[in-house]
Amino acid sequence: MEPLTKEKLLSMYDALLKSRLVEEKLLDLYSRGDIPGLVHSAVGQEAIPVGATFHLKPGDVFTTVRGHIESNIVLGMDLKRMMAEFYGKGAGYCKGKGGEIHLCSPDYCNIGGRGLIGATIPMAAGAAMAFKMRKQPYIAMCFFGDGASNEGTFHEGLNIASIFKLPAVYVCANNQYAMTTRQSDHMNIRDIADRAASYGIPGVAIDGNDVIAVYETVGNAVDRARRGEGPTLVECKTMRMRGHYEGDPEPYRSKDEVLEWKKKDPLDQFARKLLEDGVLSPREAGAKRAQFMKEIEEAVQFAKEAPYPDPSEVTADVFYQG
Amino acid sequence: MREITYAQALNEALRQQMEKDPRVFLIGEDIASGVFAVTKGLVEKFGKERVINAPMCEAGFTGTGVGAAMVGMKPIVEIMLMDFITLAMDMIANQASKQFYITGGQIHVPLVIRTATGMGRRVGAHHSQNLTAWFLHVPGIKIAIPSTPYDAKGLLHSAVEDENPVLFVENRNLYAAKGPVPEEAYTIPFGEAEIKREGKDVTVVATSRMVHCSLKAAGMLAQEGIDCEVIDPRTLVPLDEETIVESVKKTGRLVTVDEGYQRAGIGSEILAVVMRQITSLKAPALNIASPNAPVPSSPFLEDHYMITEKKVAQQIRGIMGKA
Numbered sequence: 126m127e128p129l130t131k132e133k134l135l136s137m138y139d140a141l142l143k144s145r146l147v148e149e150k151l152l153d154l155y156s157r158g159d160i161p162g163l164v165h166s167a168v169g170q171e172a173i174p175v176g177a178t179f180h181l182k183p184g185d186v187f188t189t190v191r192g193h194i195e196s197n198i199v200l201g202m203d204l205k206r207m208m209a210e211f212y213g214k215g216a217g218y219c220k221g222k223g224g225e226i227h228l229c230s231p232d233y234c235n236i237g238g239r240g241l242i243g244a245t246i247p248m249a250a251g252a253a254m255a256f257k258m259r260k261q262p263y264i265a266m267c268f269f270g271d272g273a274s275n276e277g278t279f280h281e282g283l284n285i286a287s288i289f290k291l292p293a294v295y296v297c298a299n300n301q302y303a304m305t306t307r308q309s310d311h312m313n314i315r316d317i318a319d320r321a322a323s324y325g326i327p328g329v330a331i332d333g334n335d336v337i338a339v340y341e342t343v344g345n346a347v348d349r350a351r352r353g354e355g356p357t358l359v360e361c362k363t364m365r366m367r368g369h370y371e372g373d374p375e376p377y378r379s380k381d382e383v384l385e386w387k388k389k390d391p392l393d394q395f396a397r398k399l400l401e402d403g404v405l406s407p408r409e410a411g412a413k414r415a416q417f418m419k420e421i422e423e424a425v426q427f428a429k430e431a432p433y434p435d436p437s438e439v440t441a442d443v444f445y446q447g
Numbered sequence: 448m449r450e451i452t453y454a455q456a457l458n459e460a461l462r463q464q465m466e467k468d469p470r471v472f473l474i475g476e477d478i479a480s481g482v483f484a485v486t487k488g489l490v491e492k493f494g495k496e497r498v499i500n501a502p503m504c505e506a507g508f509t510g511t512g513v514g515a516a517m518v519g520m521k522p523i524v525e526i527m528l529m530d531f532i533t534l535a536m537d538m539i540a541n542q543a544s545k546q547f548y549i550t551g552g553q554i555h556v557p558l559v560i561r562t563a564t565g566m567g568r569r570v571g572a573h574h575s576q577n578l579t580a581w582f583l584h585v586p587g588i589k590i591a592i593p594s595t596p597y598d599a600k601g602l603l604h605s606a607v608e609d610e611n612p613v614l615f616v617e618n619r620n621l622y623a624a625k626g627p628v629p630e631e632a633y634t635i636p637f638g639e640a641e642i643k644r645e646g647k648d649v650t651v652v653a654t655s656r657m658v659h660c661s662l663k664a665a666g667m668l669a670q671e672g673i674d675c676e677v678i679d680p681r682t683l684v685p686l687d688e689e690t691i692v693e694s695v696k697k698t699g700r701l702v703t704v705d706e707g708y709q710r711a712g713i714g715s716e717i718l719a720v721v722m723r724q725i726t727s728l729k730a731p732a733l734n735i736a737s738p739n740a741p742v743p744s745s746p747f748l749e750d751h752y753m754i755t756e757k758k759v760a761q762q763i764r765g766i767m768g769k770a
Binding site for chain 2 (some may be wrong): 249253
């Protein structure tokens with residue numbers, strides 16, 4: 126695992142901050158009816174994709190539900206084209222055909238988000254199997270949530286990854302809600318990481334709001350995968366701070382829970398640490414925020430002004446013609 | 448030309464593709480032992496890294512195939528019986544089929560899913576079905592359904608060389624059927640139907656084992672002065688609409704024969720295709736398929752359930768006014 130140099134800590138901060146600002150911007154745009162479809166906010170959960178994605182290298186892939194804005198930011202995806210995708214414009218990475226849920230760009234390791242949870246788990250095993258067969262040093266990282274860990278494909282995929290010792294890393298963001306159902310109502314265990322025992326693979330449960338813990342734990346899992354020792358299940362505990370989708374009235378939980386977790390906000394925690402350690406100054410933090418806000422505004426402007434795809438795109442790309 | 452069985456023809460295509468292309472690998476339940484002999488001898492030749500015995504988990508190993516295809520491999524997934532494909536529907540209908548489209552053309556999925564149908568084995572409702580029609584409804588997946596050893600080999604070569612997901616529907620009641628098959632590799636283009644028998648009175652469009660059943664019925668009817676034209680579409684997506692429609696224009700009568708359930712079946716689709724292009728027929732179209740009932744286990748009931756050449760001939764006599 127690469128050590129956490131000052132430079133790395135700062136770029137991790139950048140990714141967390143930029144992710145947060147993009148997430149907040151999306152909420153704002155969605156509330157004003159600007160963004161079509163659905164927005165599944167991951168505000169307050171950014172440390173998981175950020176800390177994990179820092180280990181991905183060109184050639185690696187990740188797969189996820191919903192487009193994982195944070196991972197894309199870490200990997201350097203163009204915000205303008207990302208935003209254009211959310212707006213359903215032709216300049217989007219998927220020509221507007223993927224949207225928020227399916228955002229994809231293999232140039233940035235992202236092989237696509239899925240609308241059905243659990244599917245990614247064997248699919249990541251498949252990508253990892255390809256890397257192993259081709260004797261490549263790459264890994265597949267699979268992001269999913271507590272809800273997906275109840276799908277049959279979780280069992281099937283982890284079992285396959287385990288028996289074939291595939292270079293895959295399974296990162297479960299346990300935000301304690303599967304849509305509207307709390308974890309204690311959808312499984313009879315506290316730690317999803319315990320499920321790893323069924324497959325004879327390591328399972329680790331950590332604080333998912335601590336970006337350093339995520340970085341280090343996932344880093345160990347990635348190193349293990351690259352050494353050919355097989356998959357790991359990392360459970361990152363967090364809390365969903367918004368509804369399942371924007372506009373969800375959330376009658377199923379109290380506001381206190383969210384307020385309590387607000388104190389453990391991953392960005393605030395990490396910023397405090399960097400400020401205390403003298404890695405970051407308040408002035409730098411302010412400057413970064415202003416710079417990212419500007420970038421995001423430019424991206425939104427670009428997306429709004431970008432033309433819609435040609436109507437012929439409705440039936441284009443059903444089959445690969447090459 | 449030498450004659451080999453349908454299963455041997457498939458085996459030969461798999462072997463030739465694996466020799467040619469290191470991206471090709473096989474994954475499925477018990478394929479290293481080769482329950483149906485289609486994969487016989489392949490693990491010995493290519494090793495268990497490329498002929499992968501998967502655990503019993505259709506969604507899991509089909510999804511593994513989808514994931515591997517997305518990063519440039521050419522997996523051939525085997526779903527032992529088509530009944531079991533129900534367990535892998537999300538992977539086929541939502542993931543493999545839609546990947547190219549939802550990524551705006553960034554990631555394609557060169558995946559073949561081989562599976563076998565075939566009733567008459569007294570094994571009941573979960574080991575006999577032909578569910579091909581379900582996949583006609585899904586955008587983004589091609590469907591090949593060979594009826595002869597020659598087509599089996601050529602279509603499988605084409606399926607593997609195609610860069611899209613292909614559902615390859617075999618028939619285990621045809622595995623032992625022999626026919627002429629060239630030794631060298633060859634492809635049969637998708638979307639080219641074959642006219643198996645020319646005729647002027649009735650167009651019979653049949654798939655898989657029903658091609659043979661229809662040819663036998665046509666032989667019986669020929670002695671009665673009814674001249675059937677039997678067409679095997681060979682692939683359903685893409686479908687050679689032109690050959691079928693031209694034939695119906697000539698004969699003025701349309702019969703479809705397939706082993707799937709009748710309602711919303713392969714035949715229903717072919718009827719729709721023809722109706723969109725032809726104003727009138729000389730007789731009502733006939734859609735011969737399995738009853739809208741599960742396949743029964745009782746030999747007596749299954750015999751009544753199944754389509755036979757006698758039943759096909761009898762129904763065709765009906766639309767010819769000679770019942």
